Amino acid sequence: MKNKNPNILTMKRKETFAGYFFISPALLFYSIFFIFPVTFSFLISFKRWNMLRPLSSSPWIGFRNYIYLFTRDDLFKASLINSVIYAFVTVFLTLSIALLIAVVLLNIKYAVVWRFIFFAPIVTPQVALGIVWGYLYDPNRGLLNSILSFFGIPTHHWLTDPSLALFSVMITAVWAGIGGPLLIFTASLKGIPDLYYDAAKIDGANAIKRFWYITLPLLRPTLLFTIITGLLGAWQVFDLIYIMTRNAPAESVWVVSLYMYQIAFQSLRMGRASAAAFILFLIVLVITLIVLRIFKKGGIEGYE
Amino acid sequence: MVKRLFLISLLILGLSILSWGSIKLVMAVHWSDYQVNGVYDKNGNLVSKGLKQYVDEYMHLNPDVKIEIQSVAFDDYLKKILITHMSGKSADVYLLYSLWGVQLVDSGILNVPPRYISEDVKKNYVESAIKGTTINNVIWGIPIEVDNYALVYNKKLLKEAGYSHPPKTWDELVEMAPKLIKKDNKGAVKQYGFAFLAGWDSAVVHPYLSLLYSCGGKMLAPGYKKCLLNSPEAIKALNEELRVFKNGGTDPSASVWNFAQGTVAMIIMAPWYESSLKIAFGDKFAETVGVAPIPYIDKPANVSYAWFTGVDSTCKHKKQAWKFLSWLCSEIQPNTKTTRLGDLMAETIGAIPPRIIDLKNHPKQLEDVYTRTFIKELKHSIPEPNVVQGAEIKTTLMNEIVKAWHGEQTAKQALEKATKKINEILSEYY
Amino acid sequence: MNRKRKRLISRIIIYIILAIIGISMILPFVWLVSSSLKTRAEFVAKPPVWIPEKAQWNNYPKVIKKVPFLKYYSNSLIVSLSVTLCVTITSAFAGFAFAKYNFKFKQFLFSFFLSTIMLPAFLFVVPEYFMFSKIPLIGGNSIWGTGGYGLLHSRLVLILPFIVNSWGIFLARQFYIISIPDELLQAARIDGASEFKIFIKLIIPISKPVLATIAIITFITQWNYLFWPLVISSSAPELSTLPVGMKMLAMAFDPARNQQLILAGLTIGIIPPSLIFILFQKYYVSGIGMTGLKE
Structure with missing residues (x-):
C-alpha cells in the first residue's frame, strides 16, 4: 500500500512545494500588507478614535459605529445610494459606448488615431481631469454652457445643483473611462474569426442580428472582466468627486469613499470611517458575487 | 533592497550626528508662496518680507537654532497634524485655526504656554482674539490673526x-x-x-x-x-x-x-x-x-474667529519654541513700535493683526478703505464657540x-x- | 443600388457620429492647452475666448519656476518603474503557480488574493502609515521602532505597499492556462530540469505579451495614483508624485486669480506622459488578446 505509487507521491509533494515556492512572494506580501492593516482597521471600527489620542486609551464601543451608520446616519445612506448609482450608471454607459465604438472602429481606416484620442484621458491623473472639467462646467465662464447656449439651452449649474451634480461627474467619468475598455474590446473583437460573420451574412443576418447573436456571446468573458473591473474601480472613485464637487450639497454627491475620508479627517471619527469602509466592502463583495453568478449561468470556465 | 536600506540608515545616522547639539524646530504653516518667501518686485528686490525672512533673521541671531518651515494647504493642515502625530514625528510649532486648537487641546496635543506668554496675551490683545485663543479657560498660544465679516x-x-x-x-x-x-x-x-x-x-x-x-x-x-x-x-x-x-x-x-x-x-x-x-x-x-x-x-x-500659534506637547525644545514665538509675535520693534508678526500680517498677508499696538501702528495697511471697517466692527464681533x-x-x-x-x-x-x-x-x- | 446606397448612408452617419464623439473627446484637452496660453483677462472673459489673441508662452516659464516639476516627475518615474518591475515579476510567479500547479488550499488562496481587490484602499492608509513609521532601526528609530520616522521619508514607502497586485496575478494565470499546454511542461520535466529552471528558461520568454500588458497597466495605474502619495507627502513633501503635485498646483497660485497658470502647469504634467503612453498602446492591445478574454 505504501509503495503503491511512489512516483505519484513525490510528484505531488514536488508540485505542492513548487506551487508554494512560486506564490511565496505574494503570500509574504499579503501577510504583511494585508493581514495586519485589515485586522488593525477592523479593530479600529469597534472603537472611537480621533487619531490624536493614543489608540490604547480610546474607548471600545462595540458595534455602535455600525449601528449608527445603518440607522441614524442619513449622510451615509445617501452616500451608499450615490455610490451604487454612480458605479452602475458609469460602468453601463462606459462599457456600452466603448463596445459600440470598438465595433465601429474595426472597419475604419486610421483606427489607431481614434484609439489614441480615447486613450488620452486614461493616462491622465484624475485630479487633473477633475480640475479641467471643473472649469468646463463653470456656470458663467465654462465651455459647456457657452456651447449649449449656442443651441438655446439655458445655463445650468452643473456642479452645484443637487439634481445635476452627480450626473455631471458621471459624464466626466464616462468620458475618461472609455479608453481602457475600448482597447480590451478591440483586442477581443479582433479575435473573432471572420468566417462566423460571413456564414451569418450568407444566412441573411443583418448587422444588428450579427452583433447580438455572434459578437455578444463570444465576448462574454471579456464583458465579465470589464464589468467587474469597472465596478471595482467605480466603488473606489475618490479623486474626481473630491475635486469637482466642493460646492454641491453633500447628500447629493457624496459617495462612500468621500464620506469615509471626510468622517475620518474632518470629523475625526476614524472608527466610524473604518466601519463604513467594511460595510462598503461587504456590499462590493455581494454585488461582485451576484455579477459572477449571472455570468456563470452562461458557462464560463476559468473564473473561480 | 537590503543594501539600499543600509545606506539609507547610514545616511540618516550621519545627518543626525551632524545636527547633534543644535536645536531643530519644525514649523507647519498654511501659508505658501509669497506669504512664506516674501514679495519681490520686477527687479528681484524684496518689497515685503515673508515668514522665511523673519525665520532667517532669528536663526542668524540664534545660531544654535534651526527652524524649518513646512507649507501645508489649508485643506490638508488638520489632516497633516493627525497623520504626523501617528508616526510620532509631528511638527513643533503650529498655526492653528481655533477650532483645530480645540481638538488638539481635547486630546492633549498642545503645550500650555509659559506664564509670561499668557499674561502678555491677556493684556495686549483685542477681546475677540483673546476669547478665540481661550479653550477651557486656558490660553493656549499667541493669537496671530483675527477675522470677522x-x-x-x-x-x-x-x-x-x-x-x-x-x-x-x-x-x-x-x-x-x-x-x-x-x-x-x-x-x-x-x-x-x-x-x-x-x-x-x-x-x-x-x-x-x-x-x-x-x-x-x-x-x-x-x-x-x-x-x-x-x-x-x-x-x-x-x-x-x-x-x-x-x-x-x-x-x-x-x-x-x-x-x-x-x-x-x-x-x-x-x-x-x-x-x-x-x-x-x-x-x-x-x-x-x-x-x-x-x-x-x-x-x-x-x-x-481667530488663529493662534501653538507648540506641540511632544516638542523636545518647548522653551526654545516659545522663545522664538515670543520674538516673532510679542516683541515690540523699537523703530516701528510694531511686532514682527504684525508687520507680516498687515503688510504681506493682508490680515488683521490681533495685537492692540499693531492695530494702532499700521495705518497704511489697516486704515485703507477695505480693512478699516472690519477693524471697526471688531467691537461688535462675537467669537464663534x-x-x-x-x-x-x-x-x-x-x-x-x-x-x-x-x-x-x-x-x-x-x-x-x-x-x-x-x-x-x-x-x-x- | 439600394444596398450600396444604404451602406453609403450608414457609413456617413457613422463618420458623423464618430466625428462628434471624437471632437468631444479632444475638446477638453484642446481647451486646456489653449487656455494655458491666455492672459488672465482672456481667461475670465465673457463670452469665453476660444483662442487667445497672442499665445502667452511665458506662462510656462512662470509655472516652471514656482512648481518643482522635476521632483514630481522623477518621484513618479522611479516609483512607477519600481512598482511595475515588482508587480510583473510577482504576478508571473504567482500566476504560473495558480495555473499549473495543484497544491492544498489553492482555490482558497486564489479567492483570497482576488478578494483583496475589493477592500477599500482607505482601510490600509492609517495602519500602513503607522507600520512604516515604526520599523526598528531605520530612520532614527530605536530597536523598538520608536523615536524616529522609520521609512516615511524614503521612496520605499511609496513603492512597497504596491509590489504585489492580484489583477496581475489573475491576468498571468489566465494567460498561462491558455497558452502553455501541460505537455510542454511534462517534456521539460522529463528532460530533468528543475521547476525554477523551467520557469526562467522556458516560461518567461513565452510570457512576453502578458507581461507587457501587466507592466503597462500597472505603470499607468501607479503613475496616476493619488491617495497614498498624498498622505505620505504631508509628512515628507519631498516625496510628492505628479498627481500630488498637480493637486498642490491649485494652491501654488490663488485659484481665483491665475487659473491660466494652473492650466499651464496641468499641461506640463499631462501631455508628455500621455504621448509616451499612447506610443506603447499596441503592446497593451496584443497582450490582452492572449489572456483568453476572447474565448
Whole structure:
C-alpha cells in the first residue's frame, strides 16, 4: 500500500512545494500588507478614535459605529445610494459606448488615431481631469454652457445643483473611462474569426442580428472582466468627486469613499470611517458575487 | 533592497550626528508662496518680507537654532497634524485655526504656554482674539490673526440702481437685493443683487451666526451642553436669509467669487479677500469697492474667529519654541513700535493683526478703505464657540442650511434636524 | 443600388457620429492647452475666448519656476518603474503557480488574493502609515521602532505597499492556462530540469505579451495614483508624485486669480506622459488578446 505509487507521491509533494515556492512572494506580501492593516482597521471600527489620542486609551464601543451608520446616519445612506448609482450608471454607459465604438472602429481606416484620442484621458491623473472639467462646467465662464447656449439651452449649474451634480461627474467619468475598455474590446473583437460573420451574412443576418447573436456571446468573458473591473474601480472613485464637487450639497454627491475620508479627517471619527469602509466592502463583495453568478449561468470556465 | 536600506540608515545616522547639539524646530504653516518667501518686485528686490525672512533673521541671531518651515494647504493642515502625530514625528510649532486648537487641546496635543506668554496675551490683545485663543479657560498660544465679516458691496452697481449708500438693516438688504438683479434677454441672471458665501463649513455658518447674534440668539448654551439652534431667534435668523432667496435677490448658484468680476452687487465677506479684489479691480478698486457693517436684524453684530500659534506637547525644545514665538509675535520693534508678526500680517498677508499696538501702528495697511471697517466692527464681533468637534458641528449645520437655500426644507425643519444631530455630538463630550 | 446606397448612408452617419464623439473627446484637452496660453483677462472673459489673441508662452516659464516639476516627475518615474518591475515579476510567479500547479488550499488562496481587490484602499492608509513609521532601526528609530520616522521619508514607502497586485496575478494565470499546454511542461520535466529552471528558461520568454500588458497597466495605474502619495507627502513633501503635485498646483497660485497658470502647469504634467503612453498602446492591445478574454 505504501509503495503503491511512489512516483505519484513525490510528484505531488514536488508540485505542492513548487506551487508554494512560486506564490511565496505574494503570500509574504499579503501577510504583511494585508493581514495586519485589515485586522488593525477592523479593530479600529469597534472603537472611537480621533487619531490624536493614543489608540490604547480610546474607548471600545462595540458595534455602535455600525449601528449608527445603518440607522441614524442619513449622510451615509445617501452616500451608499450615490455610490451604487454612480458605479452602475458609469460602468453601463462606459462599457456600452466603448463596445459600440470598438465595433465601429474595426472597419475604419486610421483606427489607431481614434484609439489614441480615447486613450488620452486614461493616462491622465484624475485630479487633473477633475480640475479641467471643473472649469468646463463653470456656470458663467465654462465651455459647456457657452456651447449649449449656442443651441438655446439655458445655463445650468452643473456642479452645484443637487439634481445635476452627480450626473455631471458621471459624464466626466464616462468620458475618461472609455479608453481602457475600448482597447480590451478591440483586442477581443479582433479575435473573432471572420468566417462566423460571413456564414451569418450568407444566412441573411443583418448587422444588428450579427452583433447580438455572434459578437455578444463570444465576448462574454471579456464583458465579465470589464464589468467587474469597472465596478471595482467605480466603488473606489475618490479623486474626481473630491475635486469637482466642493460646492454641491453633500447628500447629493457624496459617495462612500468621500464620506469615509471626510468622517475620518474632518470629523475625526476614524472608527466610524473604518466601519463604513467594511460595510462598503461587504456590499462590493455581494454585488461582485451576484455579477459572477449571472455570468456563470452562461458557462464560463476559468473564473473561480 | 537590503543594501539600499543600509545606506539609507547610514545616511540618516550621519545627518543626525551632524545636527547633534543644535536645536531643530519644525514649523507647519498654511501659508505658501509669497506669504512664506516674501514679495519681490520686477527687479528681484524684496518689497515685503515673508515668514522665511523673519525665520532667517532669528536663526542668524540664534545660531544654535534651526527652524524649518513646512507649507501645508489649508485643506490638508488638520489632516497633516493627525497623520504626523501617528508616526510620532509631528511638527513643533503650529498655526492653528481655533477650532483645530480645540481638538488638539481635547486630546492633549498642545503645550500650555509659559506664564509670561499668557499674561502678555491677556493684556495686549483685542477681546475677540483673546476669547478665540481661550479653550477651557486656558490660553493656549499667541493669537496671530483675527477675522470677522462685513458687507462688501459694489458702489457702482448700487449707484446705477439708485442707491447712494449700502443697507444698514437686514430688512433694507432684503428690499434692495432684487432691485440689483439684471437679467439677459434669455432670462438668465447676468448680475446678482446678493450672493451668500458657500463651499465650506465656515463660509455658510459664519454669516448665519452673524445674523443670529444680531437678533440676540446663541448657537450653544453656556458650557456647550445644549444646542440652541431650534430657538425662535435661530429660526428667525435663517428665515431672514431665506427671504433674500424668496424675493429673488439671490439664488443658490450665485457665487461670491463673481463679485471680483463686477457681476454681484453685495456679499458678506472676510478681510482676506482684499488682495484678490485689488488685483481684480486694479486702480478702480477704491471707487468700486465699499465695506459696511453687516446689515443687522435687531442690533449690529458679526462673528469672529481667530488663529493662534501653538507648540506641540511632544516638542523636545518647548522653551526654545516659545522663545522664538515670543520674538516673532510679542516683541515690540523699537523703530516701528510694531511686532514682527504684525508687520507680516498687515503688510504681506493682508490680515488683521490681533495685537492692540499693531492695530494702532499700521495705518497704511489697516486704515485703507477695505480693512478699516472690519477693524471697526471688531467691537461688535462675537467669537464663534470653541467647541470640540467644531468642524463636524459646523458641517452638520451647513448641510441643513444649504438644503434650505435650495428650497428642500423650511428653516424650522433644517434647524430642528441640525439641533438634534448637534446635541448628539455634544453629549459625547460635555 | 439600394444596398450600396444604404451602406453609403450608414457609413456617413457613422463618420458623423464618430466625428462628434471624437471632437468631444479632444475638446477638453484642446481647451486646456489653449487656455494655458491666455492672459488672465482672456481667461475670465465673457463670452469665453476660444483662442487667445497672442499665445502667452511665458506662462510656462512662470509655472516652471514656482512648481518643482522635476521632483514630481522623477518621484513618479522611479516609483512607477519600481512598482511595475515588482508587480510583473510577482504576478508571473504567482500566476504560473495558480495555473499549473495543484497544491492544498489553492482555490482558497486564489479567492483570497482576488478578494483583496475589493477592500477599500482607505482601510490600509492609517495602519500602513503607522507600520512604516515604526520599523526598528531605520530612520532614527530605536530597536523598538520608536523615536524616529522609520521609512516615511524614503521612496520605499511609496513603492512597497504596491509590489504585489492580484489583477496581475489573475491576468498571468489566465494567460498561462491558455497558452502553455501541460505537455510542454511534462517534456521539460522529463528532460530533468528543475521547476525554477523551467520557469526562467522556458516560461518567461513565452510570457512576453502578458507581461507587457501587466507592466503597462500597472505603470499607468501607479503613475496616476493619488491617495497614498498624498498622505505620505504631508509628512515628507519631498516625496510628492505628479498627481500630488498637480493637486498642490491649485494652491501654488490663488485659484481665483491665475487659473491660466494652473492650466499651464496641468499641461506640463499631462501631455508628455500621455504621448509616451499612447506610443506603447499596441503592446497593451496584443497582450490582452492572449489572456483568453476572447474565448
